[in-house]
Amino acid sequence: MNQQHQRLLGAALSAAGSGVIITERDGKIVWVNESFCKQSGYSESQAIGQTPRILKSHQHDNDYYAELWNTILNGKRWASETVERHIDGSHYIVSQTITPIFDNAGEISHFIAIHEDITAQKEAQERIEYLAHHDGLTGIPNRALFYDRLEHTISLTKREKGTFALMFLDLDRFKPINDTYGHTIGDQLLQEVAQRIGSVLRESDTVARLGGDEFTVILPTINDEHEAFKVGKKLSEAISAPYQLGDQEIITSASIGIAIYPEHGTSDIELITAADSAMYSAKETGRHCIALASI
Structure with missing residues (x-):
């Protein structure tokens, strides 16, 4: 050269x-x-x-x-x-x-x-992957990641012949709060609720937001419905404490439905249907209630 x-x-x-x-x-x-x-x-x-x-x-x-x-x-x-x-x-x-x-x-x-x-x-790639599996508002797992973890929990619990609980939580009177105080306060409330749920749960548990004001919780190491109710009560108390959002004090509560594997189902669809139905039963009972799925 x-x-x-x-x-x-x-x-x-x-x-x-x-x-x-x-x-x-x-x-x-x-x-x-x-x-x-x-x-x-x-x-x-x-x-x-x-x-x-x-x-x-x-x-x-x-x-x-x-x-x-x-x-x-x-x-x-x-x-x-x-x-x-x-x-x-x-x-x-x-x-x-x-x-x-x-x-x-x-x-x-x-x-x-x-x-x-x-x-x-x-x-940027990691951010895209994160947003594909996490709720953009609250940062907790979204519907896609919830289904993935539910299927994993079912598979693991079936192999170990164990028990776990699935909860559906729906905020009471969220729409009137959103309509009265605006979407900014509504979004802040959802963020606070997600944080309070997370503060009650263990590291092995999963909280996810399915959309709107509906949350799900997977408790993978629950032995029976009594333990699940104890966790549900703690969640209910945490969620119902007053929220100070800006100049507004907001009061809400949650209706909670519980399904137990394998008592109320052995597939994701069966457990989701059972927990969802129990949650609506809790709402019909008078809100701020916890209901167990029927067999």
């Missing part, structure tokens, strides 16, 4: 939008471009003479690095997504390729690594 081509190549690598690192065979960094410096926070003088270990985030195990080195030392190209450590200690994600460079004798003399920062894309 003549000097003009070398200058052109150097200019292209320097101007590349992706981070570029050139190392010797032993890993010592001999050249980096400006994009790498922006990605990592290291200046050219700070990086040269170091090894890529300065980027190690401890998010990958030793087997990952062993496979990487085994691949490139055998003259093959390595490609992966890698979490790297910025000079300030924060982490970022790159799509990385490492390619061996051979000398005239056919021996590996250097490696060239291309690092494309994909942190923003990964965060």
Whole structure:
């Protein structure tokens, strides 16, 4: 390659939008471009003479690095997504390729690594996946995630020959509250209700919002209906305490229906139907009530 081509190549690598690192065979960094410096926070003088270990985030195990080195030392190209450590200690994600460079004798003399920062894309993807399974208003699981967890709980409980409870909760007089105080207060109330339900439950339990003012609760380690009623009573008390939303004090309550696996059903449809019917029975009884599904 003549000097003009070398200058052109150097200019292209320097101007590349992706981070570029050139190392010797032993890993010592001999050249980096400006994009790498922006990605990592290291200046050219700070990086040269170091090894890529300065980027190690401890998010990958030793087997990952062993496979990487085994691949490139055998003259093959390595490609992966890698979490790297910025000079300030924060982490970022790159799509990385490492390619061996051979000398005239056919021996590996250097490696060239291309690092494309994909942190923003990964965060956007994670946000999309989160919103696909969580309620946008309250942040708790939505209908899709509720069904997934219910099916998982049924499968696990069936295998262990156990028992669990499913609850349906519907807020009493929510529509008049929404109509009187507006949707902003209504939304704040739903957020507060979700937080109060979550504060009563254990980490192994699930609370989900199906839509509107309807919530569901899965209690995977309940032994019988008496335990379920105890939890229902705690939920009822938590939900019925006054809410201070802006300048308004809001009072609401919940009608709660309970279905027990396998007594009231062994499939998701059977249990949902049973818990939903029990919830409407509670409403008909006079609201702020708890009802058990009928067999």
